[in-house]
Amino acid sequence: MAxxxxxxxxxxxxxxxxxxxxxSDITILKAALQVEFPALAEKKYAIxxxxxxxxxxxxxxxxxxxxxxxxxxxx
Amino acid sequence: MKNHNNRYARHYxxxxxxxxxxxxxxxxxxxxxxxxxxxxxxLQYLTAAGVxxxxxxxxxxxxxxxxxxxVLYSTEDIGRAKASVAAVKLQQLNPDIIINSFKIxxxxxxxxxxxxxxDIVIDCTDNFAARYLINDACxxxxxxxxxxxxxxxxxxxxxxxxxxxEGNKTNYRNLFATPPDPLEVADCNEAGVLxxxxxxxGIMQATEAIKLLTGIGETLINxxxxxxxxxxxxxxxxxxxxxxxxxxxxxxETEFKATDYNWLCGMSSRNIQDLKPNAFLEKINLPDTIVIxxxxxxxxxxxxFQNLNxxxxxxxxxxxxxxxxxxxxxxxxGKRSLKAGxxxxxxxxxxxxxxxxxxxxxxxxxxxxxxxx
Numbered sequence: 001m002a003x004x005x006x007x008x009x010x011x012x013x014x015x016x017x018x019x020x021x022x023x024s025d026i027t028i029l030k031a032a033l034q035v036e037f038p039a040l041a042e043k044k045y046a047i048x049x050x051x052x053x054x055x056x057x058x059x060x061x062x063x064x065x066x067x068x069x070x071x072x073x074x075x
Numbered sequence: 076m077k078n079h080n081n082r083y084a085r086h087y088x089x090x091x092x093x094x095x096x097x098x099x100x101x102x103x104x105x106x107x108x109x110x111x112x113x114x115x116x117x118l119q120y121l122t123a124a125g126v127x128x129x130x131x132x133x134x135x136x137x138x139x140x141x142x143x144x145x146v147l148y149s150t151e152d153i154g155r156a157k158a159s160v161a162a163v164k165l166q167q168l169n170p171d172i173i174i175n176s177f178k179i180x181x182x183x184x185x186x187x188x189x190x191x192x193x194d195i196v197i198d199c200t201d202n203f204a205a206r207y208l209i210n211d212a213c214x215x216x217x218x219x220x221x222x223x224x225x226x227x228x229x230x231x232x233x234x235x236x237x238x239x240x241e242g243n244k245t246n247y248r249n250l251f252a253t254p255p256d257p258l259e260v261a262d263c264n265e266a267g268v269l270x271x272x273x274x275x276x277g278i279m280q281a282t283e284a285i286k287l288l289t290g291i292g293e294t295l296i297n298x299x300x301x302x303x304x305x306x307x308x309x310x311x312x313x314x315x316x317x318x319x320x321x322x323x324x325x326x327x328e329t330e331f332k333a334t335d336y337n338w339l340c341g342m343s344s345r346n347i348q349d350l351k352p353n354a355f356l357e358k359i360n361l362p363d364t365i366v367i368x369x370x371x372x373x374x375x376x377x378x379x380f381q382n383l384n385x386x387x388x389x390x391x392x393x394x395x396x397x398x399x400x401x402x403x404x405x406x407x408x409g410k411r412s413l414k415a416g417x418x419x420x421x422x423x424x425x426x427x428x429x430x431x432x433x434x435x436x437x438x439x440x441x442x443x444x445x446x447x448x
Binding site: 006008009010042043044046048051052053054055067069070071072073074075 | 202229273311312320
């Protein structure tokens with residue numbers, strides 16, 4: 001399934017702002033991203049599927065949008 | 076008209092706001108933690124808007140590199156405590172409100188007492204230790220928290236601890252249950268920030284606070300807004316309540332007070348001494364002492380004192396034998412030197428005195444610049 005990914009902040013510096021990945025759930029998606037971008041392994045980021053935060057593994061459907069959002073600390 | 080104050084005339088005439096809205100602001104008590112890039116606009120607009128009691132807590136002094144974005148301060152304020160300067164300027168802006176200024180670092184031992192007196196807390200700090208500490212304190216005290224943070228050209232805004240229509244409430248730990256390793260994230264000191272960004276994000280935080288207090292509009296309760304100033308795109312996600320995230324929060328006041336957030340966020344280590352710039356300069360020339368620059372070769376600014384360059388990446392591979400008993404480490408901002416200290420601690424244990432320059436060479440240069448002004 002083609003999943004659209006939108007990345008923010010320091011994650012986007014590694015992956016680029018937008019990309020498409022084939023994955024059927026979040027665990028597979030994370031693994032696929034880590035193969036392509038090994039630097040992601042050390043990064044913390046929140047994941048939102050279709051603009052809803054997900055804490056656990058969830059199944060993905062075609063054309064879902066997954067956002068990768070790292071924590072910001074600046075102020 | 077009762078209590079007409081011409082200062083707020085444009086609020087009185089504002090549809091859906093009026094006297095009633097102004098009265099709610101006048102009765103409110105808001106605590107702003109951090110009077111830097113985010114804190115300045117938050118404080119200025121809430122003061123101007125007539126929030127009845129504003130608390131501000133900050134332990135920092137104004138430095139030259141702050142003035143690019145911290146617009147409450149002037150060049151002549153350099154070296155003065157932000158809490159004192161801000162209190163004077165805000166009171167001049169609006170003498171009708173109460174400003175409580177605290178020149179303190181908010182820690183787990185004073186946070187609960189400080190926050191308990193206020194209706195809303197606004198997090199305008201610049202590091203994860205403070206952000207997790209404030210989040211956890213607000214969860215324990217059931218206080219609404221207006222969160223804001225920036226990175227280069229993007230900012231995040233959210234409201235935590237306020238139940239939505241279904242009674243669900245969320246907090247920062249729902250987004251990020253545990254703090255990131257300090258090495259994986261950069262702050263404004265390292266990553267830079269366009270000066271207007273904290274201005275915009277701070278004004279969004281002030282806006283959310285006003286909306287929360289007066290009940291106008293739709294707030295960012297249980298939502299995270301990410302805003303980019305490069306293309307004005309905003310991305311809002313729903314944060315879902317998940318009880319498992321709360322398991323990382325101290326269960327009660329005693330547990331909270333016993334939590335060392337600096338340590339938890341990797342910002343300090345119990346067996347590595349933090350050296351402030353002046354202490355660092357005193358110690359580097361002592362006998363039996365080696366000073367190690369753990370930055371990658373060629374990183375600027377160069378150090379103008381004797382040191383050995385062993386990049387953190389090389390230390391991670393192999394730690395050489397070191398004869399001196401006193402090891403002083405430094406890097407750009409103090410994060411990598413702390414990490415290097417931990418590696419050395421693993422190898423040498425307590426047989427060596429390991430210390431590092433807190434705030435890195437950036438802090439050292441700022442201190443030297445201020446002292447020679």
